[in-house]
Amino acid sequence: MARKIVILGAGESGVGSAVLAKSKAFDVFVSDFGEIDERYKKVLMDYQIPFEEKQHSEDIILSADEIIKSPGIPEKAPIISKLKEHNIPIVSEIEFAGRYSTAKMICITGSNGKTTTTLLLYHLLKRAGVNVGLAGNVGSSLAWQVAEKDFTHYVVELSSFQLDGMYDFKADIAILMNITPDHLDRYEYKMENYISSKFRIIQNLTVSDAFIFCCDDEIIQQQMTERSTPFQLYPFSVKQKLNNGGWLDNETLKIHYNEYNFSMDKKDLSLPGIHNIYNSLASGIAGSVLQIRKETIRESLSDFQGVNHRLEKVVKVRGIQFINDSKATNINSTWYALESMEEPVVWIVGGVDKGNDYTVLFDLVDEKVKGIVCLGIDNKKIHDAFDGKVANIVDANSMKEAVTKAYNIANKDGIVLLSPACASFDLFKNYEDRGNQFKEEVRNL
Structure with a gap:
């Protein structure tokens, strides 16, 4: 008998998960406590996936072998508490999708700058001719793309809520932009809980994987002294010169990766402000790790158009x-x-x-x-x-x-x-x- 997967939430993430689960011959049911958008309803009907809206039928949900939860549903929601009482595994869409893809995963998180960095890196890889998908907090559902397109690379923006539901998923390149207080209402107003959530981005990294991080961020600095890091480290900074990684040297961005050296005048960046120097350094280091040509990196950092609703x-x-x-x-x-x-x-x-x-x-x-x-x-x-x-x-x-x-x-x-x-x-x-x-x-x- 097919394993039963119940998906909570019928937005982009939930419907994408449903499409992938159906393609892998699971017994799938989708439940949304709110109203489902008409375009997502149509997809569920086209794929013949049973669903409900404006309610959670506990008898059906509690009969699941596994739950895929939308990142928007808080841990304190009554249905989540019930599932935990019954010891039913709850995972995120990203965790589920990762089981069915061999693509390289470039994953970005942080309190700020993650969307700009994600889109900048996606722009860079597209320009380089890489077969790349955009997923996570921006772009289309990762699960949906894995089901229907599967690219060789994904650039994935991850919120702390998505990271909370990830266990075996592994990034090939993990990028951590910064950690400042945010969403503390979801973390019992404890900063240490939020920090732990963000650092889930490095779980399962191996010795050949890369961790790109802001070493100007005091919280990240402190965490790096306390954690085991058996993987490649590439810090970035606007305050200090580094031997490896990326930094700002007067008015010049510099990246040093193994024998690879890259430099670019700050005034040639398309995006203004100190925060965009951080975003550009992180993207440039990731491009270097992926062995993208220097000229392509330079062109991408100088002609990127930015993000809607961000400056x-x-x-x-x-x-x-x-x-x-x-x-x-x-x-x-x-x-x-x-x-x-x-x-x-x-x-x-x-x-x-x-x-x-x-x-x-x-x-x-x-x-x-x-x-x-x-x-x-x-x-x-x-x-x-x-x-x-x-x-x-x-x-x-x-x-x-x-x-x-x-x-x-x-x-x-x-x-x-x-x-x-x-x-x-x-x-x-x-x-x-x-x-x-x-x-x-x-x-x-």
């Missing part, structure tokens, strides 16, 4: 530059955004706070911010942090109101920056919805 210039209105950084859902992302601004800023901030400590932004706000628009249902924490530190601090309950108030404060010069430092779920569907509404309201001015 995305929208338009100028009466001399005011509007910038959409809606993807900045934590303090560190917003720190990098403010750090890269060179004109006075009106900052739109707020949403669902994930345990933010705004004190780390005080110096940048003092130096660069002339007004704050608080966009959220509960703005008390932002007011507590910045009242008296910024001349203009106002509230808004909609994107239209936020854009109008920011425009009036900016008054013919400088920058209006949407960089919320918070999740979006109080007023918007997700950060994309928030960013798209921002762009629409700016264009309506």
Whole structure:
């Protein structure tokens, strides 16, 4: 009798898992506690995969041999607690997909910069002619691609939630960008739990595999002194010269990998800001490990177009530059955004706070911010942090109101920056919805 797999969540990840499980002749059932998007329903029906929505039928779910869980479902959800009581294994889509692919896996995680680095590296490998897929937190479901296309290489962005459900999966190249407080509401507000989750990226690495990591990050530095690392280490830094890995030498990016040496002028990078030097170094080292031609790496780092909703210039209105950084859902992302601004800023901030400590932004706000628009249902924490530190601090309950108030404060010069430092779920569907509404309201001015 076929083993029974139940998939919880019918988004891109869940439906992709269902397609792969069906192709491998499992008995598959998909359950979503919410409403399933029509396009995913159609796929499930086309593949003749039974599913349910707006409920979890416990009798069916608890009869599974294994569960594949969407990364969006928290560990504290009642159905997950029940499954644990019954000792039914729960894995992520990435763990499941990895069982059926022999492709090289280049996996990227970190609190910030992982999407840009993932897309930059994908761009680099495509340009080099590598047969590469884009998966994980961006791109299409890894499981779906393994079922229907299977590439020779994948660039996979991994969130901590995806890593939590991974056990035997192995990266060939693991990249860790940084670790700063984020999603602490999912980790019992314990930083050590979140750090452990991020470091799952190196589990199962072998002596021939590569670990690319930011050695400027104090948490990563500390962890590296405490962990066994029987694999190839390639650190990157903007603060110190390294013997191996990548670093910034005055105005020049340098990469040294075995006998391979690469250099590139900082001003030739397509993406501005110190955070993008980190992203470019990580991508360049991975390209070097994969033996991509230096010229291809240089071209890729100089013509990459960037990521939607990440420091995305929208338009100028009466001399005011509007910038959409809606993807900045934590303090560190917003720190990098403010750090890269060179004109006075009106900052739109707020949403669902994930345990933010705004004190780390005080110096940048003092130096660069002339007004704050608080966009959220509960703005008390932002007011507590910045009242008296910024001349203009106002509230808004909609994107239209936020854009109008920011425009009036900016008054013919400088920058209006949407960089919320918070999740979006109080007023918007997700950060994309928030960013798209921002762009629409700016264009309506």
